[in-house]
Amino acid sequence: MSRYVLVHGSWHDGAAWTDVADHLEKLGHEAHFPTMAGHGKDVPRDVDHGDCVASVVDYITEHELTDIVLVGHSFGGSVIARVAERIPEKIRRLVFWNAFIPVDGTSVLDNAPPAYQELFPILAAQSDDNTVMLPFEVWRDAFIGDADLDRARETYDMLVPEPLGPTVEKLDLSEFYRIMPTIPRSYVLCHDDSALPPGDPQYGYLANARRLGVFRLVTLEGSHEVLFTNPALLASKLGLAGRD
Amino acid sequence: MSRYVLVHGSWHDGAAWTDVADHLEKLGHEAHFPTMAGHGKDVPRDVDHGDCVASVVDYITEHELTDIVLVGHSFGGSVIARVAERIPEKIRRLVFWNAFIPVDGTSVLDNAPPAYQELFPILAAQSDDNTVMLPFEVWRDAFIGDADLDRARETYDMLVPEPLGPTVEKLDLSEFYRIMPTIPRSYVLCHDDSALPPGDPQYGYLANARRLGVFRLVTLEGSHEVLFTNPALLASKLGLAGRD
Amino acid sequence: MSRYVLVHGSWHDGAAWTDVADHLEKLGHEAHFPTMAGHGKDVPRDVDHGDCVASVVDYITEHELTDIVLVGHSFGGSVIARVAERIPEKIRRLVFWNAFIPVDGTSVLDNAPPAYQELFPILAAQSDDNTVMLPFEVWRDAFIGDADLDRARETYDMLVPEPLGPTVEKLDLSEFYRIMPTIPRSYVLCHDDSALPPGDPQYGYLANARRLGVFRLVTLEGSHEVLFTNPALLASKLGLAGRD
Numbered sequence: 001m002s003r004y005v006l007v008h009g010s011w012h013d014g015a016a017w018t019d020v021a022d023h024l025e026k027l028g029h030e031a032h033f034p035t036m037a038g039h040g041k042d043v044p045r046d047v048d049h050g051d052c053v054a055s056v057v058d059y060i061t062e063h064e065l066t067d068i069v070l071v072g073h074s075f076g077g078s079v080i081a082r083v084a085e086r087i088p089e090k091i092r093r094l095v096f097w098n099a100f101i102p103v104d105g106t107s108v109l110d111n112a113p114p115a116y117q118e119l120f121p122i123l124a125a126q127s128d129d130n131t132v133m134l135p136f137e138v139w140r141d142a143f144i145g146d147a148d149l150d151r152a153r154e155t156y157d158m159l160v161p162e163p164l165g166p167t168v169e170k171l172d173l174s175e176f177y178r179i180m181p182t183i184p185r186s187y188v189l190c191h192d193d194s195a196l197p198p199g200d201p202q203y204g205y206l207a208n209a210r211r212l213g214v215f216r217l218v219t220l221e222g223s224h225e226v227l228f229t230n231p232a233l234l235a236s237k238l239g240l241a242g243r244d
Numbered sequence: 245m246s247r248y249v250l251v252h253g254s255w256h257d258g259a260a261w262t263d264v265a266d267h268l269e270k271l272g273h274e275a276h277f278p279t280m281a282g283h284g285k286d287v288p289r290d291v292d293h294g295d296c297v298a299s300v301v302d303y304i305t306e307h308e309l310t311d312i313v314l315v316g317h318s319f320g321g322s323v324i325a326r327v328a329e330r331i332p333e334k335i336r337r338l339v340f341w342n343a344f345i346p347v348d349g350t351s352v353l354d355n356a357p358p359a360y361q362e363l364f365p366i367l368a369a370q371s372d373d374n375t376v377m378l379p380f381e382v383w384r385d386a387f388i389g390d391a392d393l394d395r396a397r398e399t400y401d402m403l404v405p406e407p408l409g410p411t412v413e414k415l416d417l418s419e420f421y422r423i424m425p426t427i428p429r430s431y432v433l434c435h436d437d438s439a440l441p442p443g444d445p446q447y448g449y450l451a452n453a454r455r456l457g458v459f460r461l462v463t464l465e466g467s468h469e470v471l472f473t474n475p476a477l478l479a480s481k482l483g484l485a486g487r488d
Numbered sequence: 489m490s491r492y493v494l495v496h497g498s499w500h501d502g503a504a505w506t507d508v509a510d511h512l513e514k515l516g517h518e519a520h521f522p523t524m525a526g527h528g529k530d531v532p533r534d535v536d537h538g539d540c541v542a543s544v545v546d547y548i549t550e551h552e553l554t555d556i557v558l559v560g561h562s563f564g565g566s567v568i569a570r571v572a573e574r575i576p577e578k579i580r581r582l583v584f585w586n587a588f589i590p591v592d593g594t595s596v597l598d599n600a601p602p603a604y605q606e607l608f609p610i611l612a613a614q615s616d617d618n619t620v621m622l623p624f625e626v627w628r629d630a631f632i633g634d635a636d637l638d639r640a641r642e643t644y645d646m647l648v649p650e651p652l653g654p655t656v657e658k659l660d661l662s663e664f665y666r667i668m669p670t671i672p673r674s675y676v677l678c679h680d681d682s683a684l685p686p687g688d689p690q691y692g693y694l695a696n697a698r699r700l701g702v703f704r705l706v707t708l709e710g711s712h713e714v715l716f717t718n719p720a721l722l723a724s725k726l727g728l729a730g731r732d
């Protein structure tokens with residue numbers, strides 16, 4: 001069986017993976033779910049993208065993990081790409097789940113649709129610590145449309161403001177794209193995810209996935225937050241995406 | 245539970261929703277399915293797009309309906325957009341099911357693929373009342389490919405000629421796009437629908453859906469006419485698309 | 489019930505269809521699965537695209553088959569298009585399964601993504617008979633990502649080197665596109681297939697499908713090689729795709 005390191009996306013912390021990790025363990029896997037710097041409750045938000053990457057690298061190093069299936073969700077895709085640059089020898093496979101895989105030299109937000117590119121800096125300017133909180137209406141419909149309203153509210157309460165900095169930072173991913181062909185890679189795609197504009201030739205999930213070149217594609221029903229709405233199904237698909 | 249007003253598409257009348265409405269009612273919802281002006285058996289076909297819109301507005305007004313989940317199928321998408329302009333306060337959520345959401349200032353047919361743009365005026369010119377009847381071969385494969393041949397024929401016999409006028413009329417949707425962000429909205433997408441060219445960046449269903457900005461996406465198996473071929477599944481998905 | 493002639497893709501021979509054919513027969517259909525010239529074990533690889541087409545035409549003629557549902561997988565899509573040019577009267581319906589439908593005047597490889605356009609001639613130059621063997625890593629992830637590793641290896645051992653010639657030959661398909669509207673046609677699409685870049689506006693499967701104009705779309709879970717990983721499901725979907 002496999003050793004999973006699950007890297008969360010924006011507004012989340014590692015605990016978002018709790019149910020998925022339980023199901024992975026029931027399937028016989030090992031599951032880790034670190035929280036990135038600047039994320040989680042009551043921590044300073046003044047971090048850059050490299051700090052997020054370092055959290056994951058440090059976790060892996062401290063726990064002496066090798067042979068990892070490294071999973072990145074959403075914004076976490078940009079993080080695992082840079083983790084792969086730093087410790088490629090510890091990674092057995094990269095799994096991007098409805099994740100950003102930024103074009104080299106661009107920021108995560110550059111790869112989001114223009115409406116978000118406009119909205120996020122405005123929201124950050126309204127905060128007192130340059131963070132962005134996702135409006136509930138966006139969360140409810142575009143992110144977790146497959147939950148009922150109670151579950152949407154309950155999970156919204158688990159979110160924390162996202163630092164704008166790491167999202168707008170231009171990322172040098174040249175080393176990632178250079179070594180990418182040497183690490184097997186999978187893309188997991190949820191059919192009911194409209195957090196990015198579905199099917200968009202430039203900004204859709206598959207536009208990100210296609211940057212992987214040769215990769216395994218695993219699809220499933222569910223929204224951008226199927227880790228909350230159907231963790232058993234997601235764990236099962238991560239099992240298929242992560243095996244050799 | 246919710247109050248659904250189901251707006252049919254071209255060639256159909258309200259009765260096309262009968263089985264879906266039954267299933268919605270079994271799920272505890274209320275379901276209405278008016279017939280638009282110029283549609284149904286033995287009525288004058290000389291209507292414009294505003295007449296179609298007025299039929300739905302009038303139905304809602306006469307029945308004193310409020311808090312509506314307003315569903316539009318196919319051509320009906322262009323109708324519910326304009327109903328929303330007129331009575332936004334009565335609409336709880338808009339649900340577009342494999343529907344047109346025309347670019348402001350364009351006609352429905354402008355948003356259909358070039359082959360239909362050429363074919364429909366020719367068919368209308370061959371009629372004696374400027375209507376278009378869908379050729380059976382198109383119906384059978386592109387619209388209802390998931391039925392067996394008997395069901396395809398049986399449902400074809402339920403169709404009536406579609407007035408060309410409302411389809412080629414340029415629609416001022418500026419008010420719709422202005423108020424759109426204030427009304428929650430969902431897009432329901434059938435995976436096996438080739439009535440519009442699937443995946444087409446300009447003319448596909450998701451190109452329409454993306455005009456909604458932030459929206460809930462609900463996908464299911466089935467063709468453009470899954471209301472006939474799997475009404476229970478469609479009703480269940482409309483339930484998920486329509487809830488708060 | 490129907491009479492299926494199943495045309496394999498690159499690296500395969502007719503035997504790849506064995507399990508699907510069994511399931512089609514259980515469903516009451518008749519199933520044939522000829523091997524194209526230059527394919528299979530221990531045969532000369534020095535063939536052109538017309539030889540591949542002739543194999544299928546000859547098989548149909550020798551077995552006096554009529555009223556055929558002609559299925560083409562992958563590269564086989566380009567073959568059945570040209571079979572249709574030669575014996576349209578014997579074909580009841582064309583079914584393209586995750587298949588190429590080349591633009592008139594282009595080669596199959598012209599319709600594959602640029603990475604393959606670069607790779608294949610290099611691999612062929614390294615062979616002693618101008619053939620291309622698919623690297624195992626590509627097979628495992630992009631072609632048969634839904635198998636476990638043992639099944640991926642077992643099926644890889646069934647592959648044979650593909651002659652480059654038929655793949656790079658510019659194909660005159662003007663007659664195919666001329667007669668195409670007279671033959672009913674379906675496209676079967678696997679959601680988890682990344683052998684071609686999924687969702688790509690120019691090189692994706694649906695870009696090929698859309699060239700059919702009016703067609704039936706049938707989707708299913710599974711990879712490019714679902715004939716090995718879930719033959720019962722594929723047979724069932726070919727049944728839906730192939731009926732009148």
